Amino acid sequence: MPELPEVEVVRMGLAPLVSGRRITQVICRRPALRYPLPPLDRVVGHRVEAVERRAKYLLFRLEGEQVLVWHLGMTGQFHLLPTATPAARHEHVRIDLDDGHSLCYRDARRFGYAGLLQQSELATHAWFAALGPEPLSDAFSGGYLQQAVAGRKAPVKSLIMDNRVVVGVGNIYACESLFRTGIHPATPAGQLKGEQLADLSDVIRRVLVEAIEAGGSSISDFVQVDGKPGYFAHDFRVYGRQGEPCRVCGSPVERIVQSGRSTFFCPHCQVKPH
């Protein structure tokens, strides 16, 4: 479900409703998601100070030193519902708040995961230590990208989806960003010129911001915290459009598989390297 824009939309939906609330009870309906759940009883009685995001991780900063870290995997969803609401299918964890609402976590595929960390271990924890820059920060620039991919022969699409290069860019936004820059997804990243990489970093930023403003992309099941869909999928230029005409030149959009993932691109607008 979520790439960076979707996680950010969830964060923005949760933050004003959850910040300042005290956790009164936690119900875990199974011992593990992708990994064993942390001892969530330890968060009971604590107040949520802020809801932040790093890469695709949601960070619930609690009063004191604890940070509840949550990754939505492919199909994770948070909903804020009245505590009396019966559990929906695939609801695995429920966090009750002191205002009569509960933070409900649903995840059909259970690729999501959670951790309870101390503030001080955030930067060094395995989930965070090797992460590259946030694409919406100043640290992510053409110059940065150039040094990050220098000498690399891997396809540019694989590298912009690599969290060590830049975080938050998943399959959809990788395809959309490459289309908008006219770069063929199979281009060995190290072959790209500085100008192209500067363009690519700008375009990635712009696509992500547009998607956040549209409320994310609702492919099959992404929904915002209030249950409403996001609308960015209406703006896809290539993702999921194989066989349909390119919106720029009319050529049929192609689908190929790179590292086991579908890649969509326009064979005319995105010229293959040689």
Add this chain to the structure above:
DNA sequence: AAATGAACCTGTTTGC
């Protein structure tokens, strides 16, 4: 080291 593929698990769509 770098690149690829499989695995995790369930639901939905596609094709015969």
Add this chain to the structure above:
DNA sequence: TGCAAACAGGTTCATT
């Protein structure tokens, strides 16, 4: 209609 195969937004681990 029925059933099996293919496919899905992410990350990690094992294998070339």
